[in-house]
Amino acid sequence: MSKDALPGLTLCNNAMLRRAARKLGQFYDDVQAPSGLKATQQGLLYQIHIGGEPAMGAIAAALVMDLSALGHTLKPLIRDGYVETFADPDDRRIKRVRLTPRGLVKLDEAMKLWQVAQQRFEDVIGKDKAARLRAALDEIAALDFDLPPAS
Amino acid sequence: MSKDALPGLTLCNNAMLRRAARKLGQFYDDVQAPSGLKATQQGLLYQIHIGGEPAMGAIAAALVMDLSALGHTLKPLIRDGYVETFADPDDRRIKRVRLTPRGLVKLDEAMKLWQVAQQRFEDVIGKDKAARLRAALDEIAALDFDLPPAS
DNA sequence: CACCAATAGTGGTATATGCCACTAAATGAA
DNA sequence: TTCATTTAGTGGCATATACCACTATTGGTG
Numbered sequence: 610m611s612k613d614a615l616p617g618l619t620l621c622n623n624a625m626l627r628r629a630a631r632k633l634g635q636f637y638d639d640v641q642a643p644s645g646l647k648a649t650q651q652g653l654l655y656q657i658h659i660g661g662e663p664a665m666g667a668i669a670a671a672l673v674m675d676l677s678a679l680g681h682t683l684k685p686l687i688r689d690g691y692v693e694t695f696a697d698p699d700d701r702r703i704k705r706v707r708l709t710p711r712g713l714v715k716l717d718e719a720m721k722l723w724q725v726a727q728q729r730f731e732d733v734i735g736k737d738k739a740a741r742l743r744a745a746l747d748e749i750a751a752l753d754f755d756l757p758p759a760s
Numbered sequence: 761m762s763k764d765a766l767p768g769l770t771l772c773n774n775a776m777l778r779r780a781a782r783k784l785g786q787f788y789d790d791v792q793a794p795s796g797l798k799a800t801q802q803g804l805l806y807q808i809h810i811g812g813e814p815a816m817g818a819i820a821a822a823l824v825m826d827l828s829a830l831g832h833t834l835k836p837l838i839r840d841g842y843v844e845t846f847a848d849p850d851d852r853r854i855k856r857v858r859l860t861p862r863g864l865v866k867l868d869e870a871m872k873l874w875q876v877a878q879q880r881f882e883d884v885i886g887k888d889k890a891a892r893l894r895a896a897l898d899e900i901a902a903l904d905f906d907l908p909p910a911s
Numbered sequence: 912c913a914c915c916a917a918t919a920g921t922g923g924t925a926t927a928t929g930c931c932a933c934t935a936a937a938t939g940a941a
Numbered sequence: 942t943t944c945a946t947t948t949a950g951t952g953g954c955a956t957a958t959a960c961c962a963c964t965a966t967t968g969g970t971g
Contacts, residue, residue: 617810619898621874622881622890623781623788624803629897630774630781631958632824636905637774638959647959649927652775659768666949671768673783678928680951685926702936702949723772730773733903738896739773745893746780747770752884754787782928789929798929800957817919829958831921836956853919853966 633730640726644719648726650686651719654708657692658716662705664697673750691715777900784881791877795870799877801837802870805859808843809867813856815848824901842866 619625637648644651656668663671669679683706686692691712697703708716731739770776788799795802807819814822820830834857837843842863848854859867882890 619894621803621878622894623784623799623877625894625897625901626777626781626784627800627803627957628824629900630777632901632903633774633777635959636903647926648774649778652772652778664949673779674927675929676950677930677952681929682927700937700949704950726774727772729905733905734900742893742896743770743773743776745889745896746776749780749885750776750783752783752787754880754884778927786929798956815919825957826959827920828922828960832959833957851919851967855920 636730637723637726640729641719641722644715644722646715646719648723649682651716651723653682653686654691654712654716654719657706658708658713660706662707664703664705665694666703668706686712787881788874788877791880792870792873795866795873797866797870799874800833802867802874804833804837805842805863805867805870808857809859809864811857813858815854815856816845817854819857837863 634648641648641651646654653668653672656671657663660668660671665679665683666676668674669676672679674682683692683694687694690709692706693709694704694706697705734742785799792799792802797805804819804823807822808814811819811822816830816834817827819825820827823830825833834843834845838845841860843857844860845855845857848856885893
């Protein structure tokens with residue numbers, strides 16, 4: 610069997626997803642670079658902002674992200690003074706997160722650039738297609754792969 | 761706790777893409793774990809396999825990945841003896857990559873698990889929808905965001 | 912030939928993410 | 942109340958990825 614006959618990685622849903630994520634991530638990062646925030650950081654700040662002093666676990670769940678990964682990602686943002694954490698008074702296991710005033714300003718700044726990137730992407734790909742894509746991606750993020758055997 | 765009233769990050773194409781990539785990546789990784797390879801590594805081995813001793817730059821281009829990122833990602837695979845590199849005799853700047861016999865065996869093993877993950881995902885999401893999704897993702901990976909140079 | 916610009920990779924540094932082992936705090940019995 | 946269990950985070954380690962500065966080659970030019 611010749612290698613040339615083998616199907617490319619175009620068939621792998623996961624590989625395609627990652628590849629597109631790299632491409633789009635580079636684009637959004639590029640546009641948002643002047644703010645000093647990566648697109649991921651801007652998204653995280655936004656999530657915290659609209660979350661109402663969310664618990665770390667809540668953020669991680671919303672972003673379908675490992676809790677420890679969230680903790681690591683948060684560190685540069687805390688170091689730079691954009692977010693701060695505090696223990697929930699009713700349950701000291703819970704650590705809540707909020708933006709600092711400085712973080713709020715920075716988020717504002719980054720959001721303006723985000724709009725530019727978002728707009729340009731949708732101009733290029735088409736608004737409808739983008740909406741359909743997001744719907745599909747949302748569905749994937751919500752999937753449950755668990756096999757339904759004994760329980 | 762439904763904060764779905766606010767314009768969540770569901771609107772950001774990039775955030776949605778990353779989130780779905782995390783989710784799907786975790787699933788594929790999980791299924792492929794018994795092989796000892798991450799899904800990304802399996803994809804990379806596969807790309808090398810079908811590439812015919814590709815140059816590093818060619819791999820990076822195919823995967824829409826930074827060249828230096830590829831170099832770093834390759835290191836564990838070289839360390840574990842799955843791939844090896846050699847200089848192109850006609851152009852010593854170029855470094856070509858190939859699978860070792862051991863790498864080929866490992867790829868075979870991982871591909872069997874990949875099929876399981878791939879199959880299960882498509883069972884859950886629907887084969888048509890998966891195909892359409894891959895097409896959209898392929899399109900994104902091929903986009904050119906450069907502003908028209910107004911020449 | 913001598914030089915300079917373009918090309919291909921390397922290494923360092925930083926963020927993004929995941930898993931695992933471990934700690935602390937709350938919970939649910941016994 | 943006491944103790945096992947569950948829940949929420951932390952820290953360490955490893956891979957994934959990007960950008961930048963730097964090196965080694967190759968090619969084109971005067």
